[in-house]
Each structure stands twice: as structure tokens, then as C-alpha cells.
Amino acid sequence: MSDSGVPLETIAALVGHAGTAVTEKVYRHQLRPVITKGAETMSTVFGQGRSA
Template identity: 50%
Template structure:
């Protein structure tokens, strides 16, 4: 069994369980999904698992291989190549939040790390140049001296 496969879909540890706030748009989409599923159930339509929010086009639950193939299609169509895997989205999430000045402690909490060490050393990739302040200061110093 792979580490990512959990009995009954449970989390790896009890501390892994957390509540995440959804955007208003996500809530709207989920409400529409729930209403459509109820309509299909009431009409007697069967053949898919209507409880699933994310499923294949044929209604069957997605396995990890399906998710990986679909992500690769999306990234290839976006022009960034097909060699992406779902865990890289976690790295992107951390890096984007960091680039938008979200505190590392908050990011660490959001991704379920017990400290900021793993978040900083493994997941956060600097999107903008990290050492711009020093270069900017040097430009000002030398500009002032050459003027």
C-alpha cells in the first residue's frame, strides 16, 4: 500500500484534520452540484456516484493515476510541459502565498506542517528575486557617487 492511500479515506494523523474556509465561488459551485445530484437521484438516474464532487467524466471515482494524467494534459496545453505531478501544486501554493507576503507561519499552518522548517526548506521556492534589496541599495549608492 502506498503512503497516500488511507483506509476509509482518513487523514494520515489526527492532527492532519483541519477545517479550511472555502471561497464564495467554491461554495456556489458546490451548492449547484448538490442540487443537480439531488435532481438526478429524484429522477431515478443511476450509474454514477453523485456524492463525488471530483470524478471522471463517466462518473467513476478518480484514482491517483487518472488525476496525474489529467494534470499533465492541462500543464501541457498551458505550454509548461507534461512533466508535472499533483504534489507540485502544493509547492506552487506555498510559493505563491509567500510571494504575496503571507507570513510563513500562516502558510505552514495552512499546509499542516508542525513548524516552518519544512515549509521554508522544502516547499517554498522563491518566485521573485530574493536579493533585490542589496542590489537596489548598491545602485543607489553608486548612482549617487557617479552623479
């Protein structure tokens, strides 16, 4: 769900957690969005496809 953009609060509510801390610590191990966002940012900063 997280990988599809569902907010952490919604996921926590669906699994019965009172808050988001347990959900984030135990269930949210999504690295792909972080890696993708980092790559997109680097492309923006350094320019995609430019030669040195």
C-alpha cells in the same frame, strides 16, 4: 502566497506543518523577492541612474 507577502508561519499552518522548517525547505523557493531586494539595495547604495 510567499510572493504576496504572506508570512512563512501562516503558510506552514495552512499546509499543516508543525513548524516552519519543512515549509521553508520544501516549498519556499522564491528568488524574486531576494533578487528585487538586492537590486533595490544596490540602487540605494550606488545611486540610480548615475554615470561613473
